[in-house]
Amino acid sequence: MILITGATGTVGRPLVELLKSREITVRAVSRSADGALPAGVEPVIADLARPESLAPALEGVSTLFVHPRAVGESAGKLLAMAAEQGVRRVVVLSAINVDDDPAYQPSRQNGDRNKEVEDAVTGSELPWVAVRSSTFAVxxxxxxxxxxxxxxxxxxxxxxxxxSSIHEADLAAVIAHALLHDDLDGRRIPVTGxxxxxxxxxxxxxxxxxxxxxxxxxxxxxxxxxxxxxxxxxxxxxxxxxxxxxxxxxxxxEVTDQVERILGRPARxxxxxxxxxxxxxxxxxxxxx
Missing domain, CATH: 3.90.25.10 (UDP-galactose 4-epimerase, domain 1)
Structure with missing residues (x-):
C-alpha cells in the first residue's frame, strides 16, 4: 500500500493515475472530496495541519509520498507517525533551488516550505528519496x-x-520509480526537462x-x-x-539527465x-x- 499526500494536485493526480495503471494499491489523501480519483483508489480526507487525523490511514502503508505544500510544518510529526505505523520508505517532492537563500525562493511567499519538509524526511529514521524538481511546465x-x-x-x-521546465508526467514517473524501487534511496535527485x-x-x-x-x-x-x-x-x-x-x-x-537515467527514456x-x-x-x- 502506498499513501499519497497532495493526491489531487498537479503532481499528485498523475502520480496516482500512474500507480493505479500499474495495479498498485493506492490510498490518496486530499483536503476535500472535490478532486475526482481513478476508480479503485481509496480516498482519504484529512487535514494535514492536524497530522493525527491521518493516523488511521497509515495502517498497512509500506511507502509514503510527502508533498511539501500539502504537509508543510506538520512533516516532522507525520514522519514520526509513519515510522511508528511501520512505513518502510518515504519519498519527498522538493525543489531544485531548495538550497538557495530562502529570499531567492519565490514559492516561500506562497507558503511552501520545501527545505523544512525535505530536512524532516531526510532526517527521519526511514529510508528516503528527495526528488528535487525544476519549474513545472504547467x-x-x-x-x-x-x-x-x-x-x-x-x-x-x-x-x-x-x-528547464519539467512535464508533470515525467516528474510523476520519477516519483513512482522511487516509491516502487530502492535503487534511489538516500539520494537528493535534481530532475529537469x-x-x-x-x-x-x-x-x-x-x-x-x-x-x-x-x-x-x-x-x-x-x-x-x-x-x-x-x-x-x-x-x-x-x-x-x-x-x-x-x-x-x-x-x-540547469539541465540534468536524471529523468532519462531513471526512466530509461528521454524526458519529454x-x-x-x-x-x-x-x-x-x-x-x-x-x-x-
Whole structure:
C-alpha cells in the first residue's frame, strides 16, 4: 500500500493515475472530496495541519509520498507517525533551488516550505528519496495562457530568463520509480526537462505547436509586477519572482539527465508538454483574431 499526500494536485493526480495503471494499491489523501480519483483508489480526507487525523490511514502503508505544500510544518510529526505505523520508505517532492537563500525562493511567499519538509524526511529514521524538481511546465499556462488565447502578442518581463521546465508526467514517473524501487534511496535527485528555454523561446514553441506565429514583447519589470498585483497575485511573491528573474536573466537554466537515467527514456520536451495541453492555449472565441 502506498499513501499519497497532495493526491489531487498537479503532481499528485498523475502520480496516482500512474500507480493505479500499474495495479498498485493506492490510498490518496486530499483536503476535500472535490478532486475526482481513478476508480479503485481509496480516498482519504484529512487535514494535514492536524497530522493525527491521518493516523488511521497509515495502517498497512509500506511507502509514503510527502508533498511539501500539502504537509508543510506538520512533516516532522507525520514522519514520526509513519515510522511508528511501520512505513518502510518515504519519498519527498522538493525543489531544485531548495538550497538557495530562502529570499531567492519565490514559492516561500506562497507558503511552501520545501527545505523544512525535505530536512524532516531526510532526517527521519526511514529510508528516503528527495526528488528535487525544476519549474513545472504547467506554470506556462498562468504566465502565457490568457494572452495566447486572446491574440498573437505575449508581453512579459525578462525575455532572456530561462527555465528547464519539467512535464508533470515525467516528474510523476520519477516519483513512482522511487516509491516502487530502492535503487534511489538516500539520494537528493535534481530532475529537469531536457532543455533550457527562455521566456521568448517558450512562447515561440507554443506558437509552433499551435501552428501560429506568436511574438514575445518584453516589458519593464515594474510594469509586469504592477499587472500581476492587479490580477490579485500577492505583492511579496511578485517582488521575489521579479528578483529571481533579474538574477538569472541571460543565464541558461540547469539541465540534468536524471529523468532519462531513471526512466530509461528521454524526458519529454516543452513542445511535448504544449502538445498535451493545447486546450489551455486555444483562442478565446469572443476575442478578435
Amino acid at each position: 506554470n506556462a499556462i498562468g504566465m502565457f495562457g490568457a494572452q495566447v488565447r486572446a491574440g498573437d502578442v505575449v508581453r512579459g518581463p525578462y525575455a532572456n530568463f530561462a527555465e 531536457p532543455q533550457s528555454l527562455t521566456h521568448e523561446e517558450q512562447v515561440a514553441v507554443i506558437g509552433t505547436v499551435l501552428g501560429r506565429s506568436l511574438t514575445f514583447v518584453e516589458v519593464p519589470a515594474e510594469a509586469a509586477a504592477e499587472g500581476l498585483v492587479a490580477r490579485g497575485i500577492p505583492g511579496a511573491f511578485v517582488t521575489a519572482l521579479m528578483a529571481r528573474y533579474a538574477r538569472g536573466a541571460g543565464q541558461p537554466a 520536451t516543452f513542445a511535448d508538454w504544449v502538445g498535451d495541453h493545447t486546450h489551455a492555449f486555444l483562442r478565446d472565441t469572443a476575442s478578435p483574431a
